[in-house]
Structures are given as structure tokens and as C-alpha cells.
Amino acid sequence: MKKKLLLISVLAIHLLGNLFLAPCPAANKGGTTDKGWQVLETGHTIIKYKSVEDLNKFDKAVDYNPAVTDVRWLYIQNANTLQDKIRNKTDAIFERVQEILDMRKSMRKVTVELYSDKENLQKAFRNITKNSKYYRAGYIFENNVIYLNVTDLHVGMLAHEMAHAVIDHYMTVRPPSATAEILARYVDSYLMK
Numbered sequence: 001m002k003k004k005l006l007l008i009s010v011l012a013i014h015l016l017g018n019l020f021l022a023p024c025p026a027a028n029k030g031g032t033t034d035k036g037w038q039v040l041e042t043g044h045t046i047i048k049y050k051s052v053e054d055l056n057k058f059d060k061a062v063d064y065n066p067a068v069t070d071v072r073w074l075y076i077q078n079a080n081t082l083q084d085k086i087r088n089k090t091d092a093i094f095e096r097v098q099e100i101l102d103m104r105k106s107m108r109k110v111t112v113e114l115y116s117d118k119e120n121l122q123k124a125f126r127n128i129t130k131n132s133k134y135y136r137a138g139y140i141f142e143n144n145v146i147y148l149n150v151t152d153l154h155v156g157m158l159a160h161e162m163a164h165a166v167i168d169h170y171m172t173v174r175p176p177s178a179t180a181e182i183l184a185r186y187v188d189s190y191l192m193k
Contacts, residue, residue: 041109042087044094049114055082057150058114064089064155064191066096093155093191097162100187103170110165111145112158121149139164141174156188163187 037048040055049055059082066073072092079085090112098104115121124147125135137153139146139161146161163184168174175183 040083043091044109045090046109046111048111054114054116054150059086061150061153062089062155062158064093066092093159094162097159097166097187100190101166103166105170107169113145113147115149117151118149121147137161141168156191159191160184160188
């Protein structure tokens with residue numbers, strides 16, 4: 001009887017977990033979602049973009065080549081398509097961030113929204129934060145979303161924002177924002193070493 005109850009409990013938890021944590025159908029490998037977003041899912045992120053041009057700009061801006069001895073380099077170099085290259089590169093950066101912070105823990109995927117210019121990024125931030133402060137890039141914990149402008153971006157910025165996501169989801173209690181910022185800046189400066 002106890003085994004049946006345990007089995008039923010495990011099944012119920014599994015089904016509820018899949019119900020609440022399953023990605024949207026369009027986010028599986030690629031596709032479109034609401035408001036014209038196209039989706040590219042990686043092992044650690046869900047990248048949302050409006051055009052292939054934005055995806056190309058993201059690829060060029062996020063110039064990441066880990067050491068040749070690092071196996072991640074091979075995956076980036078041997079990608080067949082732009083989408084595969086971005087998947088490999090983004091996951092390599094995410095894993096490097098976890099490595100630098102020594103915060104390797106499975107977490108739900110972070111969404112990365114790519115905006116074509118400063119104005120669109122600022123409009124998105126105004127809608128979310130309800131203030132007019134200028135943001136060059138950012139991560140919002142409550143949404144689990146990194147917001148980026150593809151015309152003003154480099155690999156360190158992406159790693160910095162990924163660090164915020166990793167830090168906020170690794171610790172049981174989120175650290176003060178000043179502490180998280182110090183750690184994120186450390187990642188940005190240490191990424192290529």
C-alpha cells in the first residue's frame with residue numbers, strides 16, 4: 001500500500017511539474033510565438049527575436065571563442081547553421097558563467113529577448129519597470145528574462161546578464177543587488193581568461 005501511494009505521489013509530482021514547467025510548444029526548437037517573436041531554444045536559454053537580421057547581429061556581436069583546448073570551441077566551430085552556431089555559443093557562454101561563479105546547478109531556462117535598437121529596448125523596459133531610466137541591457141528576475149539591444153552588445157554584456165540569472169537562481173535567498181552586481185562584473189572581466 002505504501003509503495004502504491006509513493007508511486008502515485010511521484011507520478012502526480014511528475015505530471016504537475018511537466019504541466020507547469022513545460023516550454024511553450026513554439027519554443028521547442030524554433031518557431032514563432034505571440035507578438036511576432038521567433039524562438040530559438042538552446043540547452044540553457046530561450047532566445048526570442050523578431051528577424052533573422054537581429055539573429056545575425058547577435059551572432060556577430062557575441063564574439064566568443066573559448067580556448068582551442070576547450071571542447072566547447074569545437075561545437076561552436078562545427079555548427080552547420082546560424083541557429084546551431086548560436087545555440088552552441090550561447091550554451092558555451094552560459095556554462096562558462098556557471099564555471100566562473102562555481103554555481104553549477106540545473107535551473108529553468110532563461111529567456112533572452114533581442115531588440116533591434118535602443119528605442120525598442122527602452123520601450124520594453126518602460127512597459128515592464130514603469131520608469132524612464134535608460135538601460136543598455138538588463139535582467140529581470142521576476143520574468144527570468146535578459147533584455148538585449150543587438151546594435152549595442154558584446155559577449156561580456158551577455159555573460160554579465162547571464163551571471164545575474166545564475167546568481168539569482170543558485171542561492172536559496174537572492175543576494176543584495178550590490179553583491180550580485182560585483183559578481184556579475186567579475187564574470188564579465190574574467191570570461192576570456
